[in-house]
Amino acid sequence: MVVGLVGLAAVTLLAVWLVSLYNKLVRMRNQVDASWSQIDVQLKRRHDLIPNIVETVKGYAAHERGTLDAVVTARGAAMAHSGGDAGQADAESALSGALGRLIALGEAYPQLRANENFAALQAELATTENKIAYSRQFVTYAVQQYNTAIESFPANLIAGLLGFHRRELFAVAGSERGPVEVSF
Template sequence: MNTVGIVLIVLLVLVVIVLLWGVATYNAFVRLRNLVQEAWRQIDVELHRRHDLIPNLVEAVKGYAAHERGVFDEVTQARAAASGAGVGPAAQAEQENVLSAALGRLFAVAENYPVLRASENFQQLQTELSTTEDRIAAGRRFYNANVRSLNTKVESFPANVIANMFGFVRAEYFEVNDPEVRAAPQVRF
Protein backbone atom coordinates (compact mmCIF):
# COMPACT_ATOMS: atom_id res chain seq x y z
CA MET A 1 0.00 0.00 0.00
CA ASN A 2 1.39 3.36 -0.94
CA THR A 3 1.51 6.55 1.12
CA VAL A 4 -1.47 8.12 -0.65
CA GLY A 5 -3.62 5.12 0.27
CA ILE A 6 -2.55 5.31 3.91
CA VAL A 7 -3.29 9.04 4.03
CA LEU A 8 -6.75 8.47 2.49
CA ILE A 9 -7.52 5.74 5.03
CA VAL A 10 -6.39 7.96 7.92
CA LEU A 11 -8.51 10.85 6.59
CA LEU A 12 -11.50 8.56 6.15
CA VAL A 13 -11.12 7.27 9.71
CA LEU A 14 -10.87 10.86 11.02
CA VAL A 15 -13.99 11.89 9.09
CA VAL A 16 -15.91 8.89 10.45
CA ILE A 17 -14.78 9.72 14.01
CA VAL A 18 -15.84 13.36 13.63
CA LEU A 19 -19.22 12.31 12.17
CA LEU A 20 -19.81 9.81 14.99
CA TRP A 21 -18.91 12.47 17.55
CA GLY A 22 -21.28 14.95 15.85
CA VAL A 23 -24.15 12.46 15.87
CA ALA A 24 -23.51 11.52 19.52
CA THR A 25 -23.34 15.19 20.54
CA TYR A 26 -26.52 16.03 18.63
CA ASN A 27 -28.33 13.12 20.29
CA ALA A 28 -27.08 14.26 23.70
CA PHE A 29 -28.56 17.72 23.04
CA VAL A 30 -31.88 16.19 22.03
CA ARG A 31 -31.90 14.07 25.21
CA LEU A 32 -31.10 17.06 27.43
CA ARG A 33 -33.69 19.27 25.72
CA ASN A 34 -36.33 16.55 26.20
CA LEU A 35 -35.37 16.15 29.88
CA VAL A 36 -35.79 19.90 30.40
CA GLN A 37 -39.18 19.84 28.68
CA GLU A 38 -40.31 16.81 30.68
CA ALA A 39 -39.21 18.42 33.95
CA TRP A 40 -41.13 21.58 33.04
CA ARG A 41 -44.26 19.54 32.29
CA GLN A 42 -44.01 17.97 35.76
CA ILE A 43 -43.82 21.43 37.35
CA ASP A 44 -46.76 22.50 35.20
CA VAL A 45 -48.83 19.56 36.50
CA GLU A 46 -48.13 20.57 40.10
CA LEU A 47 -48.84 24.23 39.37
CA HIS A 48 -52.22 23.26 37.89
CA ARG A 49 -52.94 21.19 41.00
CA ARG A 50 -52.08 24.23 43.11
CA HIS A 51 -54.31 26.45 40.97
CA ASP A 52 -57.17 23.96 41.30
CA LEU A 53 -56.92 23.91 45.11
CA ILE A 54 -57.04 27.69 45.49
CA PRO A 55 -60.75 28.26 44.66
CA ASN A 56 -61.72 25.67 47.29
CA LEU A 57 -59.48 27.37 49.82
CA VAL A 58 -60.94 30.79 49.03
CA GLU A 59 -64.49 29.43 49.38
CA ALA A 60 -63.64 27.87 52.75
CA VAL A 61 -62.29 31.16 54.06
CA LYS A 62 -65.12 33.21 52.50
CA GLY A 63 -67.65 31.44 54.66
CA TYR A 64 -65.97 32.79 57.79
CA ALA A 65 -64.54 36.10 56.62
CA ALA A 66 -66.96 37.47 54.05
CA HIS A 67 -65.88 41.06 54.72
CA GLU A 68 -62.33 40.39 53.45
CA ARG A 69 -63.39 40.88 49.82
CA GLY A 70 -60.15 42.57 48.73
CA VAL A 71 -58.04 39.57 49.73
CA PHE A 72 -60.34 37.17 47.88
CA ASP A 73 -60.25 39.30 44.74
CA GLU A 74 -56.46 39.53 44.94
CA VAL A 75 -56.08 35.75 45.24
CA THR A 76 -58.54 35.17 42.40
CA GLN A 77 -56.75 37.62 40.09
CA ALA A 78 -53.31 36.22 40.96
CA ARG A 79 -54.54 32.68 40.32
CA ALA A 80 -56.00 33.69 36.94
CA ALA A 81 -52.72 35.32 35.91
CA ALA A 82 -50.63 32.38 37.10
CA SER A 83 -52.78 29.75 35.40
CA GLY A 84 -52.50 31.44 32.00
CA ALA A 85 -50.77 29.32 29.38
CA GLY A 86 -47.87 30.04 27.11
CA VAL A 87 -45.37 31.69 29.43
CA GLY A 88 -41.78 30.66 30.01
CA PRO A 89 -40.28 29.62 33.32
CA ALA A 90 -39.12 33.11 34.30
CA ALA A 91 -42.53 34.71 33.68
CA GLN A 92 -44.29 31.77 35.35
CA ALA A 93 -42.04 32.12 38.40
CA GLU A 94 -42.93 35.81 38.68
CA GLN A 95 -46.66 35.08 38.47
CA GLU A 96 -46.32 32.29 41.03
CA ASN A 97 -44.52 34.68 43.38
CA VAL A 98 -47.47 37.09 43.18
CA LEU A 99 -49.86 34.20 43.82
CA SER A 100 -47.79 33.01 46.80
CA ALA A 101 -47.91 36.50 48.31
CA ALA A 102 -51.69 36.65 47.85
CA LEU A 103 -52.06 33.22 49.44
CA GLY A 104 -49.94 34.41 52.35
CA ARG A 105 -52.41 37.25 52.92
CA LEU A 106 -55.31 34.78 52.68
CA PHE A 107 -53.73 32.58 55.36
CA ALA A 108 -53.14 35.68 57.48
CA VAL A 109 -56.87 36.40 57.29
CA ALA A 110 -57.62 32.78 58.19
CA GLU A 111 -55.43 33.11 61.29
CA ASN A 112 -58.00 35.56 62.70
CA TYR A 113 -60.69 32.86 62.68
CA PRO A 114 -59.94 29.97 65.10
CA VAL A 115 -63.13 28.13 64.10
CA LEU A 116 -61.98 28.18 60.47
CA ARG A 117 -58.51 26.92 61.38
CA ALA A 118 -60.13 24.08 63.33
CA SER A 119 -62.32 23.15 60.36
CA GLU A 120 -61.40 19.74 58.93
CA ASN A 121 -62.04 20.95 55.38
CA PHE A 122 -59.73 23.93 55.80
CA GLN A 123 -57.01 21.80 57.41
CA GLN A 124 -57.23 19.26 54.58
CA LEU A 125 -56.97 22.00 51.95
CA GLN A 126 -54.03 23.55 53.77
CA THR A 127 -52.27 20.16 53.96
CA GLU A 128 -52.88 19.46 50.26
CA LEU A 129 -51.56 22.89 49.34
CA SER A 130 -48.48 22.38 51.49
CA THR A 131 -47.83 18.98 49.89
CA THR A 132 -48.24 20.52 46.45
CA GLU A 133 -45.80 23.30 47.34
CA ASP A 134 -43.26 20.64 48.35
CA ARG A 135 -43.77 18.85 45.03
CA ILE A 136 -43.32 22.12 43.13
CA ALA A 137 -40.06 22.77 45.01
CA ALA A 138 -38.79 19.25 44.21
CA GLY A 139 -39.82 19.67 40.58
CA ARG A 140 -38.06 23.03 40.43
CA ARG A 141 -34.83 21.46 41.69
CA PHE A 142 -35.08 18.64 39.11
CA TYR A 143 -35.91 21.08 36.31
CA ASN A 144 -33.09 23.46 37.22
CA ALA A 145 -30.59 20.57 37.36
CA ASN A 146 -31.58 19.57 33.83
CA VAL A 147 -31.40 23.18 32.68
CA ARG A 148 -27.90 23.43 34.16
CA SER A 149 -26.81 20.30 32.25
CA LEU A 150 -28.24 21.57 28.98
CA ASN A 151 -26.81 25.07 29.42
CA THR A 152 -23.37 23.71 30.30
CA LYS A 153 -23.35 21.55 27.18
CA VAL A 154 -24.61 24.42 24.99
CA GLU A 155 -21.77 26.63 26.21
CA SER A 156 -18.96 24.05 26.30
CA PHE A 157 -16.47 23.67 23.49
CA PRO A 158 -16.55 21.74 21.15
CA ALA A 159 -20.20 20.79 21.77
CA ASN A 160 -21.22 24.43 21.29
CA VAL A 161 -20.32 24.05 17.61
CA ILE A 162 -23.06 21.43 17.21
CA ALA A 163 -25.42 23.52 19.39
CA ASN A 164 -24.95 26.56 17.14
CA MET A 165 -25.30 24.50 13.96
CA PHE A 166 -28.61 22.96 15.01
CA GLY A 167 -30.14 25.80 17.04
CA PHE A 168 -29.87 24.39 20.55
CA VAL A 169 -30.09 27.29 23.01
CA ARG A 170 -29.86 27.85 26.74
CA ALA A 171 -32.99 27.13 28.76
CA GLU A 172 -34.44 29.43 31.44
CA TYR A 173 -34.17 28.56 35.11
CA PHE A 174 -37.32 28.48 37.25
CA GLU A 175 -36.29 30.66 40.18
CA VAL A 176 -38.03 31.92 43.27
CA ASN A 177 -37.77 35.66 43.72
CA ASP A 178 -39.94 35.90 46.81
CA PRO A 179 -38.00 37.92 49.42
CA GLU A 180 -39.58 35.88 52.23
CA VAL A 181 -38.17 32.66 50.78
CA ARG A 182 -34.72 34.19 50.36
CA ALA A 183 -34.63 35.83 53.80
CA ALA A 184 -32.78 34.11 56.61
CA PRO A 185 -35.14 32.83 59.29
CA GLN A 186 -35.09 34.65 62.59
CA VAL A 187 -34.98 32.57 65.75
CA ARG A 188 -36.02 34.13 69.01
CA PHE A 189 -35.88 32.57 72.44
Protein backbone atom coordinates (compact mmCIF):
# COMPACT_ATOMS: atom_id res chain seq x y z
CA MET A 1 0.00 0.00 0.00
CA VAL A 2 2.75 2.49 1.00
CA VAL A 3 4.81 1.53 -2.06
CA GLY A 4 1.76 2.20 -4.25
CA LEU A 5 1.24 5.65 -2.69
CA VAL A 6 4.92 6.53 -3.07
CA GLY A 7 4.80 5.38 -6.69
CA LEU A 8 1.64 7.40 -7.33
CA ALA A 9 3.21 10.46 -5.71
CA ALA A 10 6.36 10.06 -7.84
CA VAL A 11 4.32 9.75 -11.04
CA THR A 12 2.22 12.77 -10.05
CA LEU A 13 5.34 14.86 -9.33
CA LEU A 14 6.88 13.81 -12.63
CA ALA A 15 3.70 14.76 -14.49
CA VAL A 16 3.51 18.14 -12.74
CA TRP A 17 7.19 18.78 -13.54
CA LEU A 18 6.68 17.86 -17.23
CA VAL A 19 3.65 20.12 -17.56
CA SER A 20 5.47 22.95 -15.81
CA LEU A 21 8.56 22.52 -17.99
CA TYR A 22 6.49 22.35 -21.16
CA ASN A 23 4.59 25.53 -20.24
CA LYS A 24 7.84 27.34 -19.41
CA LEU A 25 9.37 26.38 -22.76
CA VAL A 26 6.22 27.43 -24.63
CA ARG A 27 6.31 30.84 -22.89
CA MET A 28 9.97 31.27 -23.81
CA ARG A 29 9.42 30.19 -27.44
CA ASN A 30 6.52 32.64 -27.73
CA GLN A 31 8.72 35.41 -26.30
CA VAL A 32 11.33 34.70 -28.97
CA ASP A 33 8.65 34.81 -31.68
CA ALA A 34 7.23 38.06 -30.28
CA SER A 35 10.67 39.67 -30.15
CA TRP A 36 11.28 38.71 -33.80
CA SER A 37 7.94 40.32 -34.63
CA GLN A 38 9.14 43.55 -33.03
CA ILE A 39 12.21 43.53 -35.27
CA ASP A 40 9.95 42.95 -38.27
CA VAL A 41 7.83 45.98 -37.29
CA GLN A 42 10.90 48.22 -37.07
CA LEU A 43 12.41 46.83 -40.28
CA LYS A 44 9.13 47.47 -42.13
CA ARG A 45 9.21 51.02 -40.80
CA ARG A 46 12.74 51.41 -42.17
CA HIS A 47 11.71 49.84 -45.49
CA ASP A 48 8.83 52.32 -45.74
CA LEU A 49 11.17 55.30 -45.19
CA ILE A 50 13.55 54.30 -47.96
CA PRO A 51 11.45 55.32 -51.00
CA ASN A 52 11.01 58.80 -49.48
CA ILE A 53 14.75 59.16 -48.91
CA VAL A 54 15.54 57.92 -52.43
CA GLU A 55 13.07 60.36 -54.00
CA THR A 56 14.50 63.25 -51.99
CA VAL A 57 18.06 62.38 -52.99
CA LYS A 58 17.12 61.92 -56.67
CA GLY A 59 16.35 65.60 -57.01
CA TYR A 60 19.79 66.64 -55.78
CA ALA A 61 22.05 63.80 -56.88
CA ALA A 62 20.52 62.43 -60.05
CA HIS A 63 23.90 61.25 -61.35
CA GLU A 64 24.33 59.02 -58.28
CA ARG A 65 22.10 56.43 -59.93
CA GLY A 66 24.27 53.47 -58.83
CA THR A 67 23.85 54.33 -55.15
CA LEU A 68 20.11 54.85 -55.52
CA ASP A 69 19.70 51.57 -57.43
CA ALA A 70 21.74 49.72 -54.79
CA VAL A 71 19.44 50.99 -52.03
CA VAL A 72 16.29 50.04 -53.95
CA THR A 73 17.69 46.56 -54.72
CA ALA A 74 18.82 46.00 -51.12
CA ARG A 75 15.41 47.13 -49.86
CA GLY A 76 13.68 44.62 -52.12
CA ALA A 77 15.94 41.82 -50.93
CA ALA A 78 15.42 42.76 -47.28
CA MET A 79 11.65 42.89 -47.67
CA ALA A 80 11.69 39.35 -49.07
CA HIS A 81 12.92 38.05 -45.69
CA SER A 82 11.06 38.21 -42.40
CA GLY A 83 10.52 36.50 -39.09
CA GLY A 84 14.15 35.63 -38.51
CA ASP A 85 14.65 33.43 -41.55
CA ALA A 86 18.15 32.46 -42.57
CA GLY A 87 18.82 35.31 -45.01
CA GLN A 88 17.23 38.14 -43.07
CA ALA A 89 20.36 39.24 -41.21
CA ASP A 90 22.44 39.23 -44.40
CA ALA A 91 19.79 41.13 -46.37
CA GLU A 92 19.41 43.71 -43.61
CA SER A 93 23.19 44.11 -43.40
CA ALA A 94 23.35 44.79 -47.13
CA LEU A 95 20.53 47.30 -46.78
CA SER A 96 22.31 49.05 -43.89
CA GLY A 97 25.45 49.38 -46.01
CA ALA A 98 23.51 50.77 -48.98
CA LEU A 99 21.66 53.21 -46.71
CA GLY A 100 24.95 54.34 -45.22
CA ARG A 101 26.24 55.18 -48.71
CA LEU A 102 22.98 56.98 -49.53
CA ILE A 103 23.07 59.09 -46.37
CA ALA A 104 26.74 59.89 -47.05
CA LEU A 105 25.60 61.65 -50.22
CA GLY A 106 24.27 64.36 -47.91
CA GLU A 107 27.88 65.23 -47.12
CA ALA A 108 28.73 65.58 -50.80
CA TYR A 109 25.70 67.74 -51.59
CA PRO A 110 25.29 70.67 -49.18
CA GLN A 111 21.94 71.64 -50.76
CA LEU A 112 20.64 68.15 -50.00
CA ARG A 113 21.91 68.32 -46.43
CA ALA A 114 20.08 71.65 -46.02
CA ASN A 115 16.81 70.22 -47.36
CA GLU A 116 14.27 70.04 -44.51
CA ASN A 117 12.63 66.89 -45.89
CA PHE A 118 15.99 65.10 -46.12
CA ALA A 119 16.90 66.20 -42.59
CA ALA A 120 13.55 64.97 -41.24
CA LEU A 121 13.95 61.64 -43.05
CA GLN A 122 17.50 61.30 -41.69
CA ALA A 123 16.24 61.90 -38.16
CA GLU A 124 13.41 59.39 -38.63
CA LEU A 125 15.87 56.85 -40.01
CA ALA A 126 18.23 57.39 -37.09
CA THR A 127 15.36 56.87 -34.63
CA THR A 128 14.29 53.72 -36.45
CA GLU A 129 17.85 52.38 -36.49
CA ASN A 130 18.03 52.88 -32.72
CA LYS A 131 14.76 51.00 -32.29
CA ILE A 132 16.07 48.19 -34.50
CA ALA A 133 19.24 47.98 -32.40
CA TYR A 134 17.16 47.77 -29.21
CA SER A 135 14.90 45.12 -30.74
CA ARG A 136 17.95 43.10 -31.78
CA GLN A 137 19.23 43.22 -28.20
CA PHE A 138 15.89 41.98 -26.94
CA VAL A 139 15.85 39.15 -29.51
CA THR A 140 19.36 38.17 -28.49
CA TYR A 141 18.33 38.04 -24.84
CA ALA A 142 15.13 36.08 -25.52
CA VAL A 143 16.89 33.59 -27.81
CA GLN A 144 19.74 33.17 -25.33
CA GLN A 145 17.32 32.44 -22.48
CA TYR A 146 15.30 30.02 -24.62
CA ASN A 147 18.37 28.18 -25.94
CA THR A 148 19.82 27.92 -22.44
CA ALA A 149 16.54 26.51 -21.13
CA ILE A 150 16.26 23.80 -23.78
CA GLU A 151 19.94 22.87 -23.56
CA SER A 152 20.15 22.71 -19.76
CA PHE A 153 19.78 19.50 -17.82
CA PRO A 154 17.22 18.01 -17.26
CA ALA A 155 15.08 19.92 -19.80
CA ASN A 156 17.44 18.93 -22.60
CA LEU A 157 16.39 15.30 -22.10
CA ILE A 158 12.85 16.01 -23.26
CA ALA A 159 12.89 19.41 -25.05
CA GLY A 160 13.61 17.86 -28.44
CA LEU A 161 10.92 15.25 -27.94
CA LEU A 162 8.42 18.01 -27.18
CA GLY A 163 9.33 19.94 -30.36
CA PHE A 164 11.61 22.60 -28.90
CA HIS A 165 14.69 23.28 -31.03
CA ARG A 166 17.54 25.76 -30.85
CA ARG A 167 16.86 29.20 -32.35
CA GLU A 168 19.41 31.32 -34.16
CA LEU A 169 20.47 34.78 -33.08
CA PHE A 170 20.09 37.78 -35.38
CA ALA A 171 23.73 38.01 -36.42
CA VAL A 172 25.06 40.93 -38.41
CA ALA A 173 28.16 40.43 -40.54
CA GLY A 174 31.48 41.93 -39.41
CA SER A 175 31.86 45.38 -40.96
CA GLU A 176 28.12 45.98 -41.09
CA ARG A 177 27.68 45.95 -37.30
CA GLY A 178 25.89 48.86 -35.70
CA PRO A 179 23.25 51.25 -36.95
CA VAL A 180 23.58 53.35 -40.08
CA GLU A 181 25.72 56.36 -39.33
CA VAL A 182 23.68 59.49 -39.75
CA SER A 183 25.31 62.89 -39.51
CA PHE A 184 23.77 66.31 -39.86
